[in-house]
Amino acid sequence: MVFVLRRLFQAAFLVVVMSVLVFAGLYAIGNPADILIDPDATQAERARLIAQLGLDRPFHEQYFVFVGNVLAGDFGTSFVYNRPALGLILERMPATLELAFAAIVLAVGIGLPLGIYAGLAPTSAAGRGIMAGSILGFSVPNFWQAIVLIMVFSVMLGWLPVSGRGEVGEFLGIRSSLFTLDGLRHIALPAINLAIGHMALVIRLARSGYLEVQSQDFVRFARAKGLRERRIVLVHILRNILIPIVTVVGMSLGGLIAFAVVTESIFAWPGMGKLIIDSIRLLDRPVVVAYLIVVVMIFIVINLLVDLLYSLIDPRIRLDGGSR
Incomplete structure (x- = not known):
């Protein structure tokens, strides 16, 4: 408390x-x-x-x-749209949240197993290839990466649309493009573009964490007991490498929500990013300040949840600074 x-x-x-x-x-x-x-x-x-x-x-x-x-709950009225600034932001927020959620799921869902595999076989061709790919993911500028994705998957192959949110579906009262096939096709390219850099970070964290933990005594003891390697990795090692990954995922989620401006602009995604760019250009002060307050609150809530999640992953951690 x-x-x-x-x-x-x-x-x-x-x-x-x-x-x-x-x-x-x-x-x-x-x-x-x-x-x-x-x-x-x-x-x-x-x-x-x-x-x-x-x-x-x-x-x-x-x-x-x-x-x-x-x-008093009033963030002001937009100079440009003549509408409540907070209402404009909340209207665009669902599109940004679903894009950030899709990107973080891709980053963790692909990056975590790739990083663990690179730790399991660090000297193999596949392990080296995974690490080389992670370096490339860090190095490529986000806007150039988006242009390449558009050229390959939209212009040359014609598989995926290049702009818009697509058809929106509803499930349990939540409206999202993630609930329709057309929406998934539209969100694929911007989500991949957002996910690549964070995926590279998850890969490196998972690999370094695996290499550090696998030589510790409790892992050796588990192997001496004859436990299967799969159980050792999924139960004993994975839990111990999750703390830095949870930190990165929490910070990445806040960053994806706040700084998806480039991706939203390139793919014409109707989220908060395009709204804030237009508002800054037109000096629409109420919208800009309200947007940043909302983003700061999102960061604060995410960081608080990450800190509380620490104590669930590792009960030895006490958030009040005490000891058990």
Whole structure:
């Protein structure tokens, strides 16, 4: 309980600092009125619109008005769309969440067994090939990788569509493109593009963790007892290499949600990434600040869940700093 309260206090402080920095940065970049108001508008019309948007007040007043509205549950109204900023973000969030979920499932589902196999046979041709592929996955720029995927699987082979979310299905009240065949075809390329770099990291972590754990005494004892190698790997070794992988998966999930901007832009995926790019370009301050607050809260929740998951994977870990 002490750990959770401490993390909640840190989270509140982090959100305040972030909101001040972002608000000040957007205030310093320029005046949204210069972009949003027609250059042919009269001075009276310009003054009226600036006052209507609250841009005629000094920075500190604008910020405290924003904070007061946020505490009341109002993140402001978009200058561009004239709709609640939080509503715009939540409207786009499901598409981003399903893309991040699909990417992390691919990264772990493929990267973990490949990494363990590379640890089982580190000197084999397959093991060396897996590690070479992981280095390539780290090195290739995300945007170039996306272009190659589009050229191969969409233009040359014609197997997969290149843009859009596809048909959306519903299961247990949840609407997602993951529930339809057309949706899976549309999400395949952007999910693969997002997953490759994280898959490479999971491969390297799993391989290094396996090589470190397999020489420890409890593994030797399990082999001396005559346990099958499959059981040793899946029960004894896997559990001990999961902690760093859980950390990476947690951080990767937050990163995928926050920084899928390039992939969403290239594949025209209707998620939060394209919205935030357009909002930054148009200096739509309420949307940008609300987006970053939502993303920071997602990171905080994921990190808290990862810390709590540690104690389930390894009961020796105490989050309150005590010992058993």
